[in-house]
Amino acid sequence: MGDRLAAMQQLVLHPDCAPGPITTVSASVAPTASGCRARFRFEGDIARIRVPAKAPARRTDFLWKTTCCEIFWQPAGGPGYREFNLSPSGRWACYDFDDVRLKRRDGAVEAIVLAGSSGPAELVVEADIAADLPLPAAVALTAVVEDEAGDIQYWALAFPPGKPEFHSDAGRTVRLEAGQ
Numbered sequence: 001m002g003d004r005l006a007a008m009q010q011l012v013l014h015p016d017c018a019p020g021p022i023t024t025v026s027a028s029v030a031p032t033a034s035g036c037r038a039r040f041r042f043e044g045d046i047a048r049i050r051v052p053a054k055a056p057a058r059r060t061d062f063l064w065k066t067t068c069c070e071i072f073w074q075p076a077g078g079p080g081y082r083e084f085n086l087s088p089s090g091r092w093a094c095y096d097f098d099d100v101r102l103k104r105r106d107g108a109v110e111a112i113v114l115a116g117s118s119g120p121a122e123l124v125v126e127a128d129i130a131a132d133l134p135l136p137a138a139v140a141l142t143a144v145v146e147d148e149a150g151d152i153q154y155w156a157l158a159f160p161p162g163k164p165e166f167h168s169d170a171g172r173t174v175r176l177e178a179g180q
Contacts, residue, residue, distance in 0.1 A: 008041065009174070011143060011155040014164040020147045021048035025155040027141035029071060031176050034110070034130040038086070040069040040143060042123040050146040051123060052089035057114065059106070060091040064144050069125050072140035073133050074172055082107050083167075086127045090114045094131065100167050108132065135178040140171035 008026040013019070022044035029038040042049075050066050063085040064070065074081035079099040084107075086092050092114060094107035110130035117124045143155040154164035156171045 008039070009141065009157060011141065011157055012159070014154040014156070014159055016164065017153045018151065020145065020151060020153050021045035022145045022147075022153060022155075025143050025145070027069070027143070027157075029139055029141060029174060029176070031133065031135055031137075031178070032128075035133050036071070036073070036127075036129050036131075036176075038069070038071055038127045038129070038141070040086075040125045040141070042067075042143070042145065043121060046118055046120060046123050048148050049123075050148060050150075051118065052087050052091070055087075055089040055091055057090045057092065057112070059093055059109075060087070061093055063087045063091060063093055066144070066146040068144045069127070070140075070142040070144070070166060071127075071129075072142070072166065072172060074138045074169065075134035076136045076138070082131075082133070084112070084127070084129065086112070086114055086125060088114075088116050088118075088123060088125050092127075097167070100169075135176055137176045138169065138172035139174040139176055140166065141174065142166045142171060 011025040024043040096107040160170040
C-alpha cells in the first residue's frame with residue numbers, strides 16, 4: 001500500500017459516548033487511479049476492545065455492529081453516495097444509496113484489499129479499494145469501536161446534532177479533487 005496518503009485527520013468521539021479504552025482515532029483517504037486508499041489508526045488499550053478475528057476477504061453485512069472502519073463517498077452533483085465498511089478481520093461491505101439511507105443496495109467493487117497491524121497500544125487498518133469513485137467528492141471517515149463489555153463508541157470527523165449518525169452529510173468534511 002505504497003501510494004502516498006493525505007495527512008491523518010483526528011476523528012472525534014460522539015458526545016453521547018462514554019470514554020473507553022480507545023483514546024484517539026485518526027484516518028486519511030486519498031484517491032488513486034483505480035479508486036482510493038485509506039488508513040485508520042486506533043490508539044489506546046487495544047486488548048480491551050473487540051477486534052474481529054482474521055477471516056477470508058469477502059463481502060459481509062453487519063460489520064458495523066463491532067469494531068469497524070467506514071468511508072462515505074459522495075460525488076459532487078447529487079444526493080447519492082457510497083458506503084464502505086472495512087473490518088480489521090479483512091471482511092468488507094459496500095453499499096450504494098440514492099440519498100440518506102434511501103434505496104440501499106450492494107455497490108459495485110472490483111477489489112478491496114485490507115491489511116493491518118496491531119500491538120498493545122495501536123491498531124492500524126489500511127484499505128486499497130478498486131471501485132468507481134467519481135471526483136470531485138465529499139468524503140466522511142468514521143469508526144465504530146466495541147469494547148470488551150459490548151459498549152460501542154462512535155468516531156467521526158464531525159457529527160450532526162443528536163444521536164450518532166454517520167450517514168449525514170455533516171461528517172463529509174474531506175474534499176477530494178481529481179489529480180490529488
